Structure formats: structure tokens, C-alpha cells
Amino acid sequence: MSKQTLIPVGPYHPLQEEPELFKLYCDGEIVKDVKWETGYNHRGIEKLAEKKSYDEVFFLVERICGICSTSHPFAFANSVEEIVGVEITNRAKYIRTIIGELERIHSHLLWVGLAGHFLGYNTVFMWAWKYREPVLDLFEMITGNRNSYAMFKVGGVRRDIENQKIPAIEGVLSLVKKKTDLLVGAIMDDPVIHARTKGVGVLTRQDILDFAAVGPTARASGVDIDVRRDDPYAAYPLVNWKVITAEAGDVFAKAEVRLLEMYESISIIEQCLSGLKKEKEGDVDVKVKHIPEGYGTGRTEAPRGEVFHFVVSDGSNSPARHKIRAPSYTNIATFKKSCVGQSISDATISLAAVDPCYCCTERLAVAIDRQSGHRIMNAKEIISHSASITDKLLQHE
Amino acid sequence: MGFKSYCFKKSLWLFHFGGASCNNCDIEILDCLTPRYDLERFGMLLVGSIRHADVLLVNGSINKKDKPRLLEIYEQAPKPVLVVAIGACGCTGGIFAEGNTFAGPVDKIIPVDVYIPGCPPKPEAILAGIVKLLGKN
Amino acid sequence: MVLNELQKTFAKEILDSEARSERRVTLRIDPAALIPISVHLFRELGFRFIIASALHTKKGFEIYYHYSYDSTGLVLNLHVILDQKKPEIESLSNMFEATNWIEREMHELFGINFLNHPNLEQLLSEGNWATGEYPYRKTFKSNEDVQA
Numbered sequence: 001m002s003k004q005t006l007i008p009v010g011p012y013h014p015l016q017e018e019p020e021l022f023k024l025y026c027d028g029e030i031v032k033d034v035k036w037e038t039g040y041n042h043r044g045i046e047k048l049a050e051k052k053s054y055d056e057v058f059f060l061v062e063r064i065c066g067i068c069s070t071s072h073p074f075a076f077a078n079s080v081e082e083i084v085g086v087e088i089t090n091r092a093k094y095i096r097t098i099i100g101e102l103e104r105i106h107s108h109l110l111w112v113g114l115a116g117h118f119l120g121y122n123t124v125f126m127w128a129w130k131y132r133e134p135v136l137d138l139f140e141m142i143t144g145n146r147n148s149y150a151m152f153k154v155g156g157v158r159r160d161i162e163n164q165k166i167p168a169i170e171g172v173l174s175l176v177k178k179k180t181d182l183l184v185g186a187i188m189d190d191p192v193i194h195a196r197t198k199g200v201g202v203l204t205r206q207d208i209l210d211f212a213a214v215g216p217t218a219r220a221s222g223v224d225i226d227v228r229r230d231d232p233y234a235a236y237p238l239v240n241w242k243v244i245t246a247e248a249g250d251v252f253a254k255a256e257v258r259l260l261e262m263y264e265s266i267s268i269i270e271q272c273l274s275g276l277k278k279e280k281e282g283d284v285d286v287k288v289k290h291i292p293e294g295y296g297t298g299r300t301e302a303p304r305g306e307v308f309h310f311v312v313s314d315g316s317n318s319p320a321r322h323k324i325r326a327p328s329y330t331n332i333a334t335f336k337k338s339c340v341g342q343s344i345s346d347a348t349i350s351l352a353a354v355d356p357c358y359c360c361t362e363r364l365a366v367a368i369d370r371q372s373g374h375r376i377m378n379a380k381e382i383i384s385h386s387a388s389i390t391d392k393l394l395q396h397e
Numbered sequence: 398m399g400f401k402s403y404c405f406k407k408s409l410w411l412f413h414f415g416g417a418s419c420n421n422c423d424i425e426i427l428d429c430l431t432p433r434y435d436l437e438r439f440g441m442l443l444v445g446s447i448r449h450a451d452v453l454l455v456n457g458s459i460n461k462k463d464k465p466r467l468l469e470i471y472e473q474a475p476k477p478v479l480v481v482a483i484g485a486c487g488c489t490g491g492i493f494a495e496g497n498t499f500a501g502p503v504d505k506i507i508p509v510d511v512y513i514p515g516c517p518p519k520p521e522a523i524l525a526g527i528v529k530l531l532g533k534n
Numbered sequence: 535m536v537l538n539e540l541q542k543t544f545a546k547e548i549l550d551s552e553a554r555s556e557r558r559v560t561l562r563i564d565p566a567a568l569i570p571i572s573v574h575l576f577r578e579l580g581f582r583f584i585i586a587s588a589l590h591t592k593k594g595f596e597i598y599y600h601y602s603y604d605s606t607g608l609v610l611n612l613h614v615i616l617d618q619k620k621p622e623i624e625s626l627s628n629m630f631e632a633t634n635w636i637e638r639e640m641h642e643l644f645g646i647n648f649l650n651h652p653n654l655e656q657l658l659s660e661g662n663w664a665t666g667e668y669p670y671r672k673t674f675k676s677n678e679d680v681q682a
């Protein structure tokens with residue numbers, strides 16, 4: 001038997017209720033197997049939701065994941081509104097869509113930055129995060145908080161976006177558009193990024209179907225699914241946009257899909273803003289007095305893929321059962337396919353390509369496997385290893 | 398100058414431990430590193446191992462599975478070490494305090510020097526908290 | 535369209551059906567027919583598995599298997615009701631990977647047994663609660679509840 005090295009990645013990796021410890025079993029440079037361990041971040045949110053009233057659940061589901069802190073309230077609102085059978089006002093639809101798309105922009109920028117970091121390309125990291133800040137400022141202006149916006153409620157939204165704020169939003173959008181051009185130029189044309197990401201971490205169409213992966217991960221492998229179009233909600237049927245797909249299924253394709261989606265988001269927001277101008281100010285809320293017995297399903301397309309909520313109501317003040325499925329839940333399982341057979345340094349970017357809220361680089365590798373005495377390489381070393389491969393490539397150029 | 402303040406006189410290195418958090422606090426901590434806030438101008442650096450760190454940043458509610466890990470990390474830290482609890486979750490457990498796996502809050506597990514409340518605290522608040530920590534010693 | 539065909543193929547196994555709207559349909563099925571119906575949905579009709587939700591009610595343990603048919607935006611819920619005392623059902627994970635985690639999760643949270651699951655190991659509970667305790671059952675008492 002050949003000697004295998006265990007490389008733990010994790011465990012602190014708070015992406016859902018399930019942050020994980022990935023164990024990469026390697027033979028030399030090559031990853032032979034991936035195992036995962038979860039439970040470090042289990043907070044029992046589904047259970048907690050049963051103790052809270054419908055109004056409070058919004059604040060709870062917002063705190064499932066800080067990066068997609070709109071998509072969960074969005075899906076929850078959709079499912080409760082399905083139980084009640086209420087139609088929200090157009091102005092509320094536009095506002096919901098604007099918040100959702102702004103979030104997609106900031107989330108994709110965040111991913112681009114981290115992906116750069118994983119390649120040992122810290123300039124991309126710093127740039128992308130720098131240009132994410134104006135988007136967060138915008139959120140602070142509209143909602144009062146940089147993340148966790150508390151904008152949603154059953155029957156509409158909590159705050160209006162007053163028409164006088166629209167020019168400021170448009171200003172930020174045009175800035176973001178320019179900076180996206182810059183990032184797209186920097187990333188799409190860079191020979192080193194091509195060399196590091198093309199053909200790496202490939203997922204075929206069949207893999208996607210088997211693992212039921214969703215979102216940009218699926219769309220980069222040519223699986224054309226997007227809940228915003230397939231099962232439209234909020235203002236998506238009222239605006240023009242298109243679903244971005246790519247065929248290759250590798251890390252580069254995933255980056256491409258995300259970058260191009262940002263342009264679509266910008267255009268959706270612009271159309272929503274002009275829609276807002278036509279609606280009456282302040283008309284954002286339909287009163288819902290009682291939530292009847294029944295069940296409802298709500299779906300939204302989060303930056304990482306489809307969010308699914310299933311709410312069962314028994315007619316009381318809080319949900320009888322609330323099931324939450326976040327996109328990473330299915331996307332993460334694809335690591336088994338995308339990493340095995342790759343070298344260690346490519347494994348990090350393959351893991352990151354799915355965008356499992358990989359914010360926690362600094363907290364990797366705290367697990368120490370004393371009993372087995374495996375040689376352990378920490379995240380820093382993996383990343384510097386990855387950076388050294390980039391350097392080597394640069395010298396060959 | 399006491400021994401403790403001597404230890405923390407120069408650039409502080411930070412280690413970040415995220416428990417069962419929602420990720421927002423984590424992102425805001427990382428945000429402190431990026432060009433707008435630029436924590437590194439104070440000589441602070443996020444490091445990959447607690448053995449190199451002077452300050453342990455803890456955010457998120459701590460669940461039962463995290464608790465032994467947090468204790469282990471605290472034990473591995475070179476002493477003296479400063480502990481900062483970040484966010485509502487770190488300070489009290491926040492919205493997750495009623496959960497069935499909750500084992501915290503942080504100050505029930507390890508001694509805490511500074512609390513930075515907020516959900517999530519803004520990067521400015523995190524910076525202010527850490528700078529106050531410097532003044533305290 | 536797809537639904538009519540499905541109802542024809544599995545006329546006996548589908549016990550009950552409820553359409554909330556064009557895009558939300560629930561079929562209550564015989565638990566024994568779960569595998570053939572799922573295989574048919576997945577392989578022949580091209581449905582995508584979303585997730586499964588378990589709940590504990592007076593009727594016993596109920597599982598909703600949610601499938602999506604992306605070309606029309608249909609969400610199809612397959613509803614099975616399992617025994618109160620001894621909840622068990624065939625695992626789908628030998629067919630496709632997507633159900634692997636959720637079945638392990640339901641096993642831990644509700645104590646539903648999935649027969650022939652490839653690895654019904656712990657997913658979340660290790661260190662968080664003891665094996666044999668099922669926190670999402672209605673009969674579960676947490677420490678605080680016991681003290682109160």
C-alpha cells in the first residue's frame with residue numbers, strides 16, 4: 001500500500017449549518033480521496049425556527065449565511081406567501097429584486113477576490129474587495145446595515161427605496177460596471193490564470209445531474225437552470241435579462257459565468273430602478289393578518305444557486321416545520337468528483353470554484369491528527385505551494 | 398512597564414477562530430485587511446496558526462462540537478494572549494443562544510478581554526475595539 | 535403533461551394527488567414504490583432532486599421528496615408516510631449521489647432508518663448530541679426543557 005498523506009482543510013468553514021473539515025488523502029502530489037466531516041457549525045436553525053414567530057424567522061434565516069443574507073428571507077417570504085396566497089405590490093417586487101441582485105454583485109466580487117487569493121494572486125483579492133465596498137455602502141444607505149439587511153417581511157418589504165436615492169444607486173452601478181470591466185479584462189486575458197484554471201476541476205454534465213448541483217456550478221457545465229427564469233418570482237418576469245452558461249465545466253468556466261452574471265445583475269437593477277420611478281412611493285406592504293394551515297415551497301436563485309425553503313404551517317404563530325436547503329449543500333458534494341486525481345495545489349481552487357463561502361482561509365487547518373501521525377500541511381502551505389506553481393508558470397512565459 | 402504590556406508593545410498578530418457563525422463577522426474581519434480599512438498599517442497581521450499569534454479573535458456562537466477545539470486552541474496559544482469576542486454571537490450567543498447545540502458564550506469557555514458587539518460589527522468597530530485593546534494594556 | 539404520464543404509469547402506487555397550482559404538485563405515494571417512481575422521474579423524465587424534508591406529526595413520520603422539473607418550473611413533492619414506531623424506508627443513495635447527505639441528516643435528526651444506504655454515518659451530530667437522541671422529534675426534550 002502506498003503511503004497516503006492526510007491534509008485537513010477546515011474544520012472552521014461556516015457556510016451553512018454545515019461547515020466542514022475536508023480531508024484530502026494524497027499520494028505525493030495527487031489527491032486520491034476526499035472525505036468530509038461536518039457539524040462544526042450546526043446551530044439547529046430549523047429547530048429554532050419552530051420556536052419563533054413568522055416575523056422573527058426572517059431575522060433568523062438571514063443569519064444562516066452572512067453572504068447570501070437576502071436569499072434565505074427571500075425564499076422564506078416566497079413560501080409563506082404561497083401558503084397565504086397573497087400577491088405583493090409591484091414596488092415591493094422591484095425592491096426585493098434590487099436587493100437580491102445587489103447581493104449577487106457583492107457576492108460574486110467576493111468570490112473573485114478569494115479565487116484570486118487561492119491562486120496566489122493577491123492583487124485580484126485586494127482589487128475585488130476594494131470595489132465591493134461601494135456596494136456595501138449602498139446597502140448601508142438603503143437598509144441601514146452593510147450585511148443582514150432585515151428588508152423582508154411577509155407581504156412586502158420593511159423599508160421603501162425613496163425615489164431621491166435612485167441617482168446615488170445609479171452612480172454606484174456605473175462605477176461597479178467600470179470596475180467589472182477592469183476585472184474581466186484582468187482575469188479573462190491573463191495567460192497565467194488560463195494556465196491555472198483551464199481544464200482544472202472539471203465537472204461534466206452528468207456529474208452535475210448526479211449530484212443535483214445548482215447555480216453557477218451547474219451553469220458552467222452547460223446545465224441551463226436558473227430559478228429566476230424557470231420558476232419566476234418577484235420582478236424577474238418584468239425585466240429583460242438572460243441566463244449565462246458555459247460549456248467547459250472547469251474553474252475558468254465558473255469564473256466566466258460569475259463575471260458575466262454581474263453585468264446581467266447590473267442591467268436588472270437598472271431596469272428595476274426605472275420601474276420604481278413609475279410606482280407610487282411607500283406602497284410596499286400588503287397586510288397579512290393570519291397565516292392559515294398548509295404548506296408552501298419557496299425558491300430563489302441565490303448567488304451560489306437555488307435556495308429552497310419548505311414551510312409547514314399549523315395555523316399558529318410559528319412554523320410547524322421549516323426545511324431549508326442551501327445551494328452549497330448539493331454543490332459541496334461535487335468535490336468528490338472535481339478534486340480526485342488533481343494535484344493538491346489545484347484542489348484548493350477546485351474547492352473554491354464552487355464558492356462555498358470560502359471566507360475562512362485563515363482558520364483552516366486547526367485540526368491535528370495526533371493518533372495517526374500523518375504529515376499535515378496547513379492551508380498557508382497549500383496556498384504558498386499554489387503560489388509557487390503560479391510563479392513557475394510565470395517564469396516559463 | 399509590566400510584563401504584559403511589554404509583550405503587546407509591538408505589532409500584534411491575530412488568529413481568527415470562527416465558531417458556529419453566520420459568516421458575516423468572518424467576512425467583516427477579512428474586510429479589515431482589504432484596502433479601505435487596511436489593518437496592516439498598524440502592524441497587525443492575520444496569521445495561519447495560533448502558535449504565532451498574540452490575539453485570538455473569536456466570533457460566532459460556540460456549539461458543542463466547537464467547544465473542545467476552542468479550548469485546545471486557547472491552550473496552544475503562547476501566553477499571554479488576548480481574547481476578543483466579536484459580534485453578538487461571540488458576546489452572548491446572539492440569536493443562536495436558544496439552539497439545542499449551543500455551548501457558549503465564549504466567556505463561559507475562555508477568558509475574554511474585549512467584547513465587540515454588533516451583528517455584524519462594522520470593520521471600523523472591529524478596528525476600534527482592537528485599538529482600545531492596545532490602550533488597555 | 536409529464537404528470538399525466540406519470541400518473542398513468544404508476545396508477546396503483548400513487549395514492550393521492552393535490553395540485554396547489556400549475557407549478558406546485560404533491561403526490562402521496564406508497565413508500566414501497568419510492569424507488570421505481572424516483573428512478574423513473576430521474577432517468578426517464580429528467581427531474582432534478584432538490585431535497586427531502588422530514589416531519590414528525592401525529593400520523594407518524596412524513597417525508598416530502600422535492601423534485602424540480604426545470605423546463606416548466608414545476609416542484610413535485612413525493613409524500614410518504616412512515617410508521618410512528620419503526621420509521622424506515624429504502625435509501626435512494628445507491629441511485630444518485632444527491633440524496634446521500636440528506637438521508638444521513640434525517641437519520642440523525644429524526645431517527646428514520648434508510649435501508650441499504652451506502653454509509654449511514656454521522657454527519658452533524660458527532661460531539662453535538664448523543665447517538666440515539668433525535669432532537670427534531672416532537673418527543674425530544676432538550677436540557678433546558680428538562681430543567682424547566
Ligand code: SF4
Pocket residue numbers: 063066417418419420421422423456457458483484485486487491492515516517518
Ligand atoms: S454576530 Fe451576527 S453577523 Fe456575527 S456571526 Fe453572529 S449572527 Fe452572524
